[in-house]
Amino acid sequence: KAGVTQTPRYLIKTRGQQVTLSCSPISGHRSVSWYQQTPGQGLQFLFEYFSETQRNKGNFPGRFSGRQFSNSRSEMNVSTLELGDSALYLCASSPSGQGYGYTFGSGTRLTVV
Amino acid sequence: EDKVVQSPLSLVVHEGDTVTLNCSYEVTNFRSLLWYKQEKKAPTFLFMLTSSGIEKKSGRLSSILDKKELFSILNITATQTGDSAVYLCAVETSGSRLTFGEGTQLTVNP
Numbered sequence: 001k002a003g004v005t006q007t008p009r010y011l012i013k014t015r016g017q018q019v020t021l022s023c024s025p026i027s028g029h030r031s032v033s034w035y036q037q038t039p040g041q042g043l044q045f046l047f048e049y050f051s052e053t054q055r056n057k058g059n060f061p062g063r064f065s066g067r068q069f070s071n072s073r074s075e076m077n078v079s080t081l082e083l084g085d086s087a088l089y090l091c092a093s094s095p096s097g098q099g100y101g102y103t104f105g106s107g108t109r110l111t112v113v
Numbered sequence: 114e115d116k117v118v119q120s121p122l123s124l125v126v127h128e129g130d131t132v133t134l135n136c137s138y139e140v141t142n143f144r145s146l147l148w149y150k151q152e153k154k155a156p157t158f159l160f161m162l163t164s165s166g167i168e169k170k171s172g173r174l175s176s177i178l179d180k181k182e183l184f185s186i187l188n189i190t191a192t193q194t195g196d197s198a199v200y201l202c203a204v205e206t207s208g209s210r211l212t213f214g215e216g217t218q219l220t221v222n223p
Contacts, residue, residue: 004155031209043156043201043213056208088154097209101147101161106154 002027004093004105012111018079021108025072025093032074033102034066037088046089049074050097081112115140119202119214127222130192134217136202137184146178146185147211149201156201159187192221 005024013019025032034046045058049068066076072093078085088109092102117138126132138146145163149156160169162178162185169176173192178185189196197220203211 033209033211035211035213042215043203043211045210045212048209050209056210058210090155092211094209101158102211103158104149104155109154 004091004103006089006091006105006108008108009106010109010111012113013081015081015083015112017081018077019081019110021076021078021089021091021110023074023076023091023093023105025074025091026103029093029095029103030072031094031097032068032072033092033094033097034074034076035090035092036060037090037107038086043090046076048097055097078110083112086110086112115204115206115212117202117204117212117214119200119217121217122215123218123220125220125222126192128192128194130221131188131190132192132219134187134189134200134202134219135184136186136214138202138204138212139183140204140206140212142207143180144205144207147203147205148176148185148187149203150198151201151216152198159200189219192219194221194223197221 031050033048037043048056068074088107090107092104094102120135148159160176165180173190176187199216202214
């Protein structure tokens, strides 16, 4: 059974650019969540999607957005990149969220220069 | 605001030692508490706890939840160098949101 797949693994972008990250959940999982991990703030919740609908959103600016497709794959977009957006972005999939546990992907390491 | 606090933040032990990692929380709409091990990138799932007083075990690892006192512990017996990692505690609240603690960096020396 394939795990959670995130692409790309590494990314270097310049301030002001935008970036799109992709997450393919475990087959049959319909919930996808996104987290940002930095040394100073730890793991912080960005948003969660279920059946193409955003169900919950964390305290991040509107530059951070996402979407989910009918096959449950999800994308996260960050516009007008800032140096502080440099982080490991992790996605987690779950059969339906709440109470079923979450399996994480290996993440995308984003560096903004 | 939901809060999860882990202690200690860092721990260095020798192989064979037993360690106890702590996690306390203050959240609204508690659903479950989860423990993860993070070695390089992907946090890997260890336990999910929803009921007080019921110990979950997997090999040398065990965990228990106290919903009255709002804390959980993760025990690792007979530690091995392969146990070296960051151990993350997370609380799931309504809306499928996980709030994480800062993590405990465990180093097991041979």
